[in-house]
Each structure stands twice: as structure tokens, then as C-alpha cells.
Amino acid sequence: MRRNARLVLRPIGVEMSVKPGTALADALVVHGVEFPCGGRGRCRGCRVRVVEGSLAESAADRERLSAEELAGGWRLACQARVEGDLVLELRQWSGLILADETSFPFEPSPGLGIAVDIGTTTVVAQLLDLTSGQVLGTRTALNPQARWGADVMSRISAALAPGGPAMLRDAIRTQIASMVNSLLKGAPHAGPLTSAALVGNSAMHHLFLGHDVTPLSRYPFEPEHPEAGWLNGGDLGWTARARDARVLFLPILGGFVGSDILAVILATRIHEATGPTGCTDLGTNGEIVFTAGREIVVASTAAGPAFEGARISCGMRAAPGAIDRVTQDGKTLTTHVIGGGTAQGVCGSGLVDAVAAGLDLGLIQPSGRLAKDPLPLRAAVGLRQADIRELQLAKGAIAAGIRILMDEVGLPPGTVCPFYLAGAFGNSLSVAGARRIGLLPFPEGSVKPAGNAALLGAKMVLGMKGLGAAALASLLPRIRHVPLERRPDFQELFAEAMTFPEGSPQ
Amino acid sequence: MADLSALKASVLNGKRVVAETLAREALAAGVDPVVVMKEALIPAMNEVGEKFTAGEYFVPEMLVAAKAMKAAMEVLRTKLVAGSFTPAGKVVIGTVRGDLHDIGKNLVKVMLEGAGFEVIDLGVDVAPEKFVEAAKQHSAQLVAMSALLTTTMLAMPDTVKALDAAGLRGKVKVMVGGAATTEAFAKEINADGYGADAAGAVSLARKLVGAPA
Numbered sequence: 152m153r154r155n156a157r158l159v160l161r162p163i164g165v166e167m168s169v170k171p172g173t174a175l176a177d178a179l180v181v182h183g184v185e186f187p188c189g190g191r192g193r194c195r196g197c198r199v200r201v202v203e204g205s206l207a208e209s210a211a212d213r214e215r216l217s218a219e220e221l222a223g224g225w226r227l228a229c230q231a232r233v234e235g236d237l238v239l240e241l242r243q244w245s246g247l248i249l250a251d252e253t254s255f256p257f258e259p260s261p262g263l264g265i266a267v268d269i270g271t272t273t274v275v276a277q278l279l280d281l282t283s284g285q286v287l288g289t290r291t292a293l294n295p296q297a298r299w300g301a302d303v304m305s306r307i308s309a310a311l312a313p314g315g316p317a318m319l320r321d322a323i324r325t326q327i328a329s330m331v332n333s334l335l336k337g338a339p340h341a342g343p344l345t346s347a348a349l350v351g352n353s354a355m356h357h358l359f360l361g362h363d364v365t366p367l368s369r370y371p372f373e374p375e376h377p378e379a380g381w382l383n384g385g386d387l388g389w390t391a392r393a394r395d396a397r398v399l400f401l402p403i404l405g406g407f408v409g410s411d412i413l414a415v416i417l418a419t420r421i422h423e424a425t426g427p428t429g430c431t432d433l434g435t436n437g438e439i440v441f442t443a444g445r446e447i448v449v450a451s452t453a454a455g456p457a458f459e460g461a462r463i464s465c466g467m468r469a470a471p472g473a474i475d476r477v478t479q480d481g482k483t484l485t486t487h488v489i490g491g492g493t494a495q496g497v498c499g500s501g502l503v504d505a506v507a508a509g510l511d512l513g514l515i516q517p518s519g520r521l522a523k524d525p526l527p528l529r530a531a532v533g534l535r536q537a538d539i540r541e542l543q544l545a546k547g548a549i550a551a552g553i554r555i556l557m558d559e560v561g562l563p564p565g566t567v568c569p570f571y572l573a574g575a576f577g578n579s580l581s582v583a584g585a586r587r588i589g590l591l592p593f594p595e596g597s598v599k600p601a602g603n604a605a606l607l608g609a610k611m612v613l614g615m616k617g618l619g620a621a622a623l624a625s626l627l628p629r630i631r632h633v634p635l636e637r638r639p640d641f642q643e644l645f646a647e648a649m650t651f652p653e654g655s656p657q
Numbered sequence: 658m659a660d661l662s663a664l665k666a667s668v669l670n671g672k673r674v675v676a677e678t679l680a681r682e683a684l685a686a687g688v689d690p691v692v693v694m695k696e697a698l699i700p701a702m703n704e705v706g707e708k709f710t711a712g713e714y715f716v717p718e719m720l721v722a723a724k725a726m727k728a729a730m731e732v733l734r735t736k737l738v739a740g741s742f743t744p745a746g747k748v749v750i751g752t753v754r755g756d757l758h759d760i761g762k763n764l765v766k767v768m769l770e771g772a773g774f775e776v777i778d779l780g781v782d783v784a785p786e787k788f789v790e791a792a793k794q795h796s797a798q799l800v801a802m803s804a805l806l807t808t809t810m811l812a813m814p815d816t817v818k819a820l821d822a823a824g825l826r827g828k829v830k831v832m833v834g835g836a837a838t839t840e841a842f843a844k845e846i847n848a849d850g851y852g853a854d855a856a857g858a859v860s861l862a863r864k865l866v867g868a869p870a
């Protein structure tokens with residue numbers, strides 16, 4: 152029997168012993184390394200550098216990494232297996248920050264910074280060396296507010312009950328304090344924490360800061376406190392080294408469009424675009440951003456949880472056992488299962504692909520009607536009529552939102568523009584499938600995955616003078632929130648967008 | 658004899674212009690508008706509802722069928738002599754206070770109209786007092802409320818109480834629906850019924866006002 156391999160992760164300083172042949176992803180995921188495209192070798196988001204030892208080059212490595220990067224020891228973690236002792240450098244996202252100094256100016260300042268993306272489901276925090284912008288560590292956790300419900304409206308309902316606001320606030324603050332403290336423990340000699348930038352949707356913003364959520368619970372859904380929140384580490388129960396840190400929760404943009412989307416705008420640099428540019432963060436809330444060059448419009452489309460695999464009969468999250476890709480060869484469907492093995496369900500990207508393939512094979516009509524219910528995919532997993540309907544609601548809401556926002560900045564349908572997909576789902580989605588079902592009306596080449604753009608945007612703020620105060624003061628007036636329900640043509644466009652395009656779009 | 662089955666088919670298939678033309682032709686041929694209603698439009702919308710419940714139709718098909726039905730109905734309206742057609746009942750409908758989701762409510766409304774009900778639509782973000790006032794003013798037999806949000810469904814019991822307080826509960830039945838609500842919730846807030854979809858809304862309404870199915 153071979154002995155276990157020793158795996159050292161820098162800069163977080165973790166050491167572990169793993170069985171030879173273990174997928175590197177399995178070893179890394181517990182330490183907060185993210186696999187934005189679901190480990191499919193498409194996004195480069197998981198790349199690591201081999202400092203000692205070796206990792207075989209995979210086909211995806213050769214496809215996604217330059218010769219220079221390969222020679223420098225870079226590999227996609229999601230494609231690799233541990234065969235012997237290894238020392239790896241984790242540079243998650245930092246490549247995006249550091250590799251391009253001109254396009255992402257990082258103003259060095261003393262001390263450490265922490266960027267936090269508070270999602271409704273998950274929380275991600277990264278520790279940065281503010282002198283260089285280098286990432287020193289990452290922590291991910293589930294949002295402990297989940298015990299009050301999965302979506303923002305249930306959290307808001309919980310916070311309307313007596314004692315609710317304090318409970319929800321304390322739950323998330325405690326979670327973040329423990330992540331901050333753990334990150335600092337992982338970098339014992341790195342000096343004090345000087346600043347932190349937090350982003351999240353409107354509900355997360357209000358609940359964390361302790362604002363009354365009543366305005367978010369009912370029409371007109373206009374937050375009374377959209378402004379940034381300023382605190383310090385001491386207020387939040389952070390460790391002594393973080394007590395004096397200035398903590399900024401970035402302002403929200405209106406309605407349910409939060410500071411995570413502000414961060415996405417910064418990360419995708421939509422605010423610097425001189426021509427038509429758009430972006431969407433495809434989650435339960437489905438936020439959309441558009442500009443034609445000057446004004447930036449934002450909206451949330453309430454797509455529902457279909458893209459996360461919820462409310463789908465065989466639905467599941469993008470985890471091992473999920474069908475995440477479906478293709479067809481003119482006759483039959485071929486499925487790919489995350490982690491191999493038997494299919495246990497279908498995740499959002501698999502659902503989109505399966506419907507695209509079903510349309511191509513005539514198993515699903517453009518109206519969404521299934522020729523035969525259910526449509527079997529693999530093993531016991533299949534799609535039912537109601538699942539297709541759920542997807543139609545979700546994609547109809549997004550597609551109608553895109554139409555409306557383009558219209559709000561004067562872009563006629565059919566305008567080709569760079570379009571970014573932020574967030575985990577957007578990065579795992581097959582663009583061809585999304586186009587086939589009419590979710591994205593843009594040519595394949597113009598759609599670009601943007602990784603965890605909310606977190607990247609928060610890090611960019613840490614690298615700005617005065618935590619971006621001046622930059623944001625000039626940016627915010629350019630951003631207009633569009634409440635979609637006030638567009639009288641929403642119903643019409645939504646209904647139109649619910650049906651699937653006839654043949655393959657060109 | 659005008660072709661009522663073609664009119665029915667045009668509504669079912671959402672052909673608005675055809676439906677309008679055929680309705681006009683039927684009237685020109687001397688068919689009683691009440692007969693056109695009862696033999697073409699109402700059965701067409703019944704079938705639309707059935708197809709929706711069976712998963713064969715979805716929101717877009719239902720919306721185009723509704724448009725065709727309305728176009729034909731508009732033609733008839735001018736000729737429906739007052740009193741010649743007795744509505745199945747009078748319904749006051751609206752999306753509850755705080756909520757603006759109205760697509761489901763709009764579908765319920767046209768299905769009720771398609772079933773021969775007279776529907777007074779209060780729109781969205783409707784306060785409990787407005788439901789009460791409209792129910793009184795129009796002597797409605799039914800109040801129908803829609804809510805899509807976990808937060809706004811809580812406005813439903815307020816309306817039920819307000820109807821109680823106004824002494825209307827004996828005369829007016831309450832039905833609720835929309836994605837946030839459930840059968841159990843309807844019971845809990847003391848409503849008279851819950852409908853899962855637009856077709857369910859019609860059979861429920863018929864039951865509550867004691868109209869034949």
C-alpha cells in the first residue's frame with residue numbers, strides 16, 4: 152500500500168494528509184476553495200500553482216491556461232489528482248486582481264483587509280494583504296439565517312415578528328465574526344486588520360445593519376436606508392487584532408438590488424464601459440444590469456429557485472450526483488454527472504441543457520409542452536411537465552427583464568454587447584443551452600463568465616482610497632433602479648419570453 | 658347558421674382576429690348573443706382551464722385565449738340587452754395590500770369572466786377597506802384575493818376580519834389563491850375556499866355562489 156501524500160496549502164498554511172489518487176478538489180473544498188464552474192475546467196477560477204512536487208497537465212489545463220502559466224506550475228485544481236507530496240499556492244481570484252495592475256489599480260495601504268459576500272445561502276470571506284492585494288485566506292460558510300427560511304422573503308417575515316430583527320442580526324454577525332477571527336488566526340504574523348468591505352442583497356444589508364425591514368416586505372419595496380453602513384470591528388465582536396478595523400457595508404441600489412450588485416458592477420467594470428454592456432447574477436432573485444455607456448440601470452426579476460434546482464421534481468444543487476450537462480447527437484440525450492457515478496438528480500445547468508436538447512430533438516415543443524411526460528434523462532432522473540413550466544417562469548422573468556432594461560437605456564432587442572454572468576450558477580451554465588432556451592439573447596462569443604464578481608468587487612473596494620468613498624459618490628448617481636412591476640408591458644413581454652425559440656438560433 | 662364551433666376553436670387557439678370576426682358574423686346571422694356566450698365562449702374557456710390544469714396549456718396560451726375571448730365578448734357586449742344574460746355571480750377581485758404580482762390574478766379574472774361571472778377588478782395593492790367598500794357597493798357575492806409573497810399573504814386575514822366587522826360575512830364569501838397561499842392557510846384565516854389555479858378558481862366560485870357547474 153502506498154503511503155499517504157502530504158499536502159501543504161499556501162498561503163493559508165494548512166497541512167493535510169491525503170490518500171494518493173484523491174481528487175484535489177475534494178481536498179481543497181473543505182478549505183474554502185471555490186469551484187465556480189462546478190469543477191468542469193471551464194472558468195479557471197480554481198487554479199493553483201505547484202510550488203513543490205508535481206501535478207499532471209490535463210487537457211483542460213492545456214485549453215484554459217497559457218504555455219507560460221503551465222510552465223509556471225499553474226493547474227486547474229478541479230482537474231487534478233494528488234499522486235505525491237505537494238506544496239500548492241492558492242491564488243483564488245487573486246490572479247484577477249494582481250495579474251492586471253492597470254485594469255485593476257490596487258492602492259496599497261498598510262495592514263490587512265477582509266472582503267465578505269453575504270449571500271442568502273452562503274457567506275464567503277477573504278483575507279487580503281493590503282500592501283499587495285494578495286489573498287491570504289478564504290472562509291466559506293452557510294448563512295445561519297437559513298433556519299428562518301431559504302429565501303429573502305421568509306427572512307423578512309421572520310424579522311417582522313417580535314424579537315426577530317435581533318435574532319437574525321446576531322446570527323449573521325456571529326457567523327461573520329467567527330470567519331474573521333479564523334482568517335486572522337490563519338495569518339498570525341500579518342499585522343492588524345484595518346478595513347473590511349461587506350456586500351449583500353438588500354435584505355442581507357438591512358438584517359446585518361439592524362434596519363427595519365418593513366419597507367422591504369411590501370409595495371413599493373423601497374428601502375428607507377439604502378445608504379452604506381459604517382461600523383468597527385469592536386462593535387461586531389471581532390478579535391483584538393480587528394477591533395479598530397473600519398467596517399463598511401456597501402450601499403444598496405434600490406428595491407431588492409443590493410450592494411452585491413454594486414460590487415458586480417465594479418468587478419465587471421460596467422461603469423467604465425463606453426458602449427452597450429450588460430450583466431446578470433442568476434440566482435433566486437436574478438438581478439440584471441445594463442448600460443449603453445452612461446446611465447446604468449438595474450433591476451431584480453424574482454426568477455425563483457428553479458436555477459438552483461429547487462421546485463424541480465428531481466432537482467438538486469450542483470453537487471456530486473447531479474446531472475449538470477446534457478447534450479444530444481440528433482437522436483439521443485447524453486448526460487454528464489458531477490463526480491461520475493449514478494445520477495441522483497438534475498441541477499440548474501443540467502435543467503437548462505436538458506430542455507435545450509429536448510427542444511432540438513422535438514421531445515419538447517416550443518410552447519414547453521412535453522411530447523411524453525416524463526422525459527427520462529438518466530437512471531431514475533427525468534423531467535416532468537411541471538418542471539418545464541417552472542423553468543419557463545424563471546427564464547421568462549429573466550429574459551423579460553433583459554428586454555426591459557435594454558429598452559430603458561435605449562438599446563433595441565438584438566443589440567450585441569458584452570454580457571457578463573456573475574455568480575456560481577452563471578459560471579456553470581452552458582451558454583449554448585441558455586441561448587437555445589431563449590434565456591440569453593446574445594451570441595455565444597459575447598457572453599463571459601465573471602466568477603464571484605460580488606466578492607471581487609468587495610476586494611476592489613478594499614484596494615481603493617478611503618474604501619472607495621469618492622469613487623462611489625460619483626458612481627451611485629449614475630445608477631437607476633427600475634421596478635419592473637411598474638412597466639405596464641411586463642406581462643406581455645414575460646408571456647412572450649416564456650415560450651422557447653423555434654429552431655436553433657443562429 | 659353561424660359557425661359557433663369555429664368561434665370556440667378560435668378562442669381555444671388564441672386567434673383574436675378570427676374570434677372577433679366570427680362573433681360579428683354570428684350576430685349578423687341573427688344568433689342571440691346569449692347563445693354565443695353559452696355555446697361558444699363559456700365552453701371554450703372551460704376547456705382552456707381544463708388544458709391548463711392538465712399541463713397542456715401554460716400562461717402564454719391562456720393569455721392569448723383570454724385576449725381572443727375578450728375581443729369576442731366586446732363584440733357581444735353591445736348587443737347583450739340589459740337583463741338578457743344573468744351573470745353566474747358578482748366577484749370583487751384584487752391582489753392584496755403590499756403586493757403587485759397580478760398575472761395570476763388577471764388569469765383568474767378572465768377565467769371567471771369566461772365562465773359568465775361579472776368581475777370587478779380592484780387591481781393591485783388593494784387595502785382591506787377597499788375590498789369591503791367594493792363588495793358593498795357592487796353587492797358582490799364573492800371576494801377573491803391573490804397574494805404571491807410570504808409577507809403579503811398576511812394581509813388576507815385583515816380583509817376577512819374587515820368583512821366580518823362590516824357585517825358582510827353572511828352575504829359575501831371569500832376565496833383566496835396565489836403562489837404563497839395554501840388550502841391550510843385558507844382554513845386558518847377563515848376564508849371560504851382556496852383555488853390552486855385559474856380553473857380551480859372557477860369551480861370554487863361556482864360552488865361558493867351555488868351556481869351549476
Ligand code: B12
Binds near residue numbers: 435454635
Ligand atoms: C413574474 C414575477 C414577478 C414580476 C411580477 C409582474 C406582475 N405584474 O405580476 C416582477 C418581476 C415585477 C416581480 C417582482 C418581485 N417579486 Co416576483 N415573481 C414572479 C414569478 C417569476 C412568477 C409569478 C407569476 O406571474 N406566475 C404565473 C402566475 C400565472 O401564477 P400565480 O400567480 O401563482 O397564479 C396562479 C395560481 O396561484 C392561481 N391564483 C392566483 N391568484 C389567485 C387568486 C384566487 C382567488 C384563486 C382562487 C387562485 C389564484 O391561479 C393562477 C393561474 O393558475 C415568481 C416566481 C415563480 N417561479 O413563481 C416570483 C416571486 C413570486 N416573486 C418573488 C419576490 C420576492 C418578488 C419581489 C418582492 C422581490 C424581487 N425579487 O424583486 C418583487 C417585488 C414585486 C412587487 N412590487 O410586488 C418571490 C416570492 C417569494 C416569497 N417567498 O414570498 C417569487 C416566488 C420568486 C422567488 N422565489 O424569489 N416578480
Ligand code: FES
Binds near residue numbers: 185188189194229
Ligand atoms: S475550471 Fe476548475 S472550477 Fe472552473
